Amino acid sequence: DDQLKIRGMRVEPGEIEAVLLDQPEVRAAAVVADGDRLVGYVVTGDAPVEWRSRLRNRLPEHMIPSAWVTLDALPLTANGKLDRAALPAPERPEPDRHRVPPRDPVEGRLAAVWEDVLGVTAVGVFDDFFDLGGHSLLALRLATRIRREFGRELPVAAVLASPTVAGLADVLRGPEDLAAEQRIVTLNAGGDRPPIFLVHALGGQVFRYLPLARRLGPDQPVYAIAASGLASGEDPHPTMAEMVADYVARLRELRPAGPYVLGGFCIGGNIALETARRLRALGEEVPLVVLFYSDADEPVIxxxxxxxxxxxxxxxxxxxxxxxxxxxxxxxxxxxxxxxxxxxxxxxxxxxxxxxxxxxxxxxxxxxxxxxxxxRYRHDPYDGDVALFAPVGDRPDLGWRSVVKGTLAIEPIPGERVVVLFEPLVAEAAAKVRSWIDDGVTGG
The missing domain is CATH 1.10.150 (DNA polymerase; domain 1)
Structure with missing residues (x-):
């Protein structure tokens, strides 16, 4: 009866409360919904705790409260049960006190939109949208509001590529046609390791890859390929062949020579494999393709x-x-x-x-x-190395053994599709991907 739904995902507050009660500082805890976010109430000692960091190894990202309230005691009803109505309203997250305020009218107007969408005050131009509680749905809302405020088409992927007021202001100050060129989104540009290109799934967006990019580390270049058709004036690719030809051209423009590591969730894995095939045919090195719960004979729904x-x-x-x-x-x-x-x-x-x-x-x-x-696409045999995150079950290879003629490494994960890309599993997934890149796959 206490089950909640947050941004379309079912959440059991009792599971979160049990994890909190395992923490040595916590004497009592409660978790409730406040609109589209979770709020954690804890009764602890005086020492402050950064709960998000603490819980990342215990809970998936969507089950970690984004607001916290520390109390001396939980309010109780006359019969000793939690009085949820008496819980104090949480404060909306505030940016760092050392913020840099808007420096021109464009940044000022953008900051006002951010504050309204995120429900915060005093946004600084270098504050990160996602660190302030943003998520993919709020990014969609932000892009819509910017279109209305500035009369400019702004793909949602631009928020992911430039998640600060200063970064988005630079996009808006540039030529209008530049905003549509966010097909390949930079999630991390630093480092000299072989770059990873992660391909969109069905909806075409690439937000789901942000936790993985952050866990892969600052020395690992990570890019995400969004679908054509999300921006005004673009058409979707009608065939796999056209899709792959476009993506190969774009990633080679960004990175003219390999090695390239490819990957993707769901149909993104299917597209990644065919992109790798095309790159290898062009003489490029593709040491690894990583499939996140992707099916060789993808039914798609x-x-x-x-x-x-x-x-x-x-x-x-x-x-x-x-x-x-x-x-x-x-x-x-x-x-x-x-x-x-x-x-x-x-x-x-x-x-x-x-x-x-x-x-x-x-x-x-x-x-x-x-x-x-x-x-309805059918893969020809592929002779490169592939790694697959697949659910434990009757079909552990998800049909890929009939396609992959190189080495196929299978990493078992729980059966729920997207959890591998969210905490806590994404931390282990990132470590595994790094080891495959460094040491190769060992097959299974």
Missing amino acids: TSSLEDDASLMTHALAGGPLETDAAEFAGLGPEEMLLAVIEAAGRERRLAPDTADVEQARRYLRVFRANAHAVG
């Missing part, structure tokens, strides 16, 4: 290829809605789109500002095109 309601709910809400699917039956495409947006909004599965219907249409076109391009 087969019903999405035929049923518009299923495609819309998966694309805009991440999966089936609690709303009865019969409510969408008989609706035309435009009515159905609006109905799915409204239902997803009610269930907190869609950022409110994605009621920007044109942006939702673009996202659906990309999702549908990717599903068709990859869902």
Whole structure:
């Protein structure tokens, strides 16, 4: 009965509270929802604790509260139960007190938008959007607000590539057509190790790779390839061949020579393998392809290829809605789109500002095109080395042994699809990827 839903993901507060109560400083704990974020209430001693860092090894990222309140005691009802209504409202996260204030009108207007979207005050121009509580849905909301405020098209990937007011201001000051060139997003430019290029999954966005990039370390260059069609004026790639040709050209423009490490989650793994095949045919070195829960015969969500309601709910809400699917039956495409947006909004599965219907249409076109391009694609044999993060189960290789003729290393993970890219598993995944790059794969 206490189960919560935060940004479309189910959360059991009791699981988080149990982890908190394992900490030696904690005498009592409670976790509640405050809009689209979790708040942790702890009764501890006087020593301050950075709870996010402490819990990263125990909980996935979506289960770590983004706001914390320290109390002398939890409020209780007359019968001794937690009085949730009496818990004090948490303060919104504030930027560092040594902030640099906006230095011109563009930064000033951007800072005001950030403060409204994030619910903070006094944003500094070098404060990181994600460190202030931002996430992928808020980034989508931020991009929408910037389009309205500045009259400029700004891909959501630009927020990932430039997650500060100063960085986005530089984008907005530049020529208008530059914003659409964020196909390859730099997640970490530093280091002299072989660069890793991570390919988008069905929706075309690349936010899911940020925790992995941060865990791979500052010496590991990491780039993410977003899909075509998310920005105004772009069309999605209709076939795997066109997609791969575009991505190869773009990554070689950024990094003219190998070695290259490729990877991707879900269909991103399928695309990464074919990108590696094309690079090897051009004489480039590709020592490793990393597949994160990718299927060789990727079904993609087969019903999405035929049923518009299923495609819309998966694309805009991440999966089936609690709303009865019969409510969408008989609706035309435009009515159905609006109905799915409204239902997803009610269930907190869609950022409110994605009621920007044109942006939702673009996202659906990309999702549908990717599903068709990859869902019916069949891989030829590949003779390079591949590493696979796959669930423990009856089909541990997810069909890749029939494709990979080089070495295939399999790293078992729990069965839930995206957890490998979030804490705590992403820390172990990053360490494994680094060891594969350094020492090669050993097969299994």
